[in-house]
Amino acid sequence: MISNIRNLIASDLDQIEPILMAAYSEPNSFKSELRRYLILQPDGWLVAESDNALVGMVGAVDYGAFAYIGMMAVDPAFQRQGIGKRLIGHLLDWLDGRGCHLMLLDATEMGAKLYTKLGFIEDEPTLVFEQLDYPKSLCSYKCVSQLCAAELSGLTIFDAQIFGAERQAVFATFLAEIPKRAFLARNVAGQITGYLFAQASTLGPWAASTPEVAEALLATALNLSFSDKLQVFVPGFNKAATSLLMRYGFSKKRVQHHLRRGDSASPGQRFMLYGLASLSIG
Missing domain, CATH: 3.40.630.30 (Gcn5-related N-acetyltransferase (GNAT))
Structure with a gap:
């Protein structure tokens, strides 16, 4: 008890x-x-x-x-x-x-049964991709650079439209932990077009305005070393992410139930999210 x-x-x-x-x-x-x-x-x-x-x-x-x-x-x-x-x-x-007024989560098949009894409803799934054997990218892109602390405010503004909420504290925490594994993409006008945090075994948080920007960030990140099987948690709305990851040797490992309780629609533009920070904090 x-x-x-x-x-x-x-x-x-x-x-x-x-x-x-x-x-x-x-x-x-x-x-x-x-x-x-x-x-x-x-x-x-x-x-x-x-x-x-x-x-x-x-x-x-x-x-x-x-x-x-x-x-x-x-x-x-x-x-x-x-x-x-x-x-x-x-x-x-x-x-x-x-x-x-709105609560989101990603659940296993067993967990989803509990949450639906508590008023959660199904949204698009979250796809878990894994890359077992990945080559170094050896590619470099002029539009991608390492993220610095002075850019966090602009990154937060860019991301809020995609994620649906402000999460500067998340970015600041990751940047403090992995300062050389955080990347920012800008266009020729200097506007932010994407970002990617390469954790020890997870790519994310990761977002991009176009598949081309997402690929530039991915190719840059794959020049790093990783401690375990590399994984990405992808919102099911982002069909371009599935195509991109499969071209880089990733395969779908499992599907999580993405559930919500409260307001009628998930916020933001999840089709521009290529990788969640984790299945626990989105």
């Missing part, structure tokens, strides 16, 4: 990480990702306790225009006891209390 639901804190990370690794069948560490999320939304991540031991978590980042929900996990030994439902219920109450 759950004795308490409370906010996740930094000292919980050692205990919650094995639960996430088991729930997602993921051998890699979640700690840096969780630290990033605590910076972005310190009050938005919840854990469930049973006899002073953590047994599950979930959380969200509230972007103002909408919130993105993720990191739902329950210890396998405590599943099918309603813990996930109680966690998401607490989180939805918290978001409702903040006046959040």
Whole structure:
């Protein structure tokens, strides 16, 4: 039985990480990702306790225009006891209390069954692509350069029209973590036309005004080294992304259910989003 639901804190990370690794069948560490999320939304991540031991978590980042929900996990030994439902219920109450009128998330087949019972409806899917064996690009494009901190304001304005909300804090966090793996594209007039953050094993956040700009950013990023199988989380609305990634040796690994609760349509221009930052924060 759950004795308490409370906010996740930094000292919980050692205990919650094995639960996430088991729930997602993921051998890699979640700690840096969780630290990033605590910076972005310190009050938005919840854990469930049973006899002073953590047994599950979930959380969200509230972007103002909408919130993105993720990191739902329950210890396998405590599943099918309603813990996930109680966690998401607490989180939805918290978001409702903040006046959040739209909530988005990406779910597995099993998770989608829970969320639809709570008022979420299906939107376009999110496609997970993976590149197992990738060559170096060896291409360079004059329109692409490394992103610097002074450009964050302009990048945020460009991205808000695409993502549907302001997320400068997300970009600032990534730029601090991976300063030499963040790229910006501009046209001949100097206007921003795209960007890409190349994480250790994920390409994203990534957006571009045209497929040609997206390709220039991708080719630039593929000159880097990556720590694991390279993956991209692509909104199903972006048909050009599927074509581009397949030409560069990516294949579709799985499909996630993209769900929303609240307003009648997802904001922004998701057909220009080529890669999400993660399945937890969009």
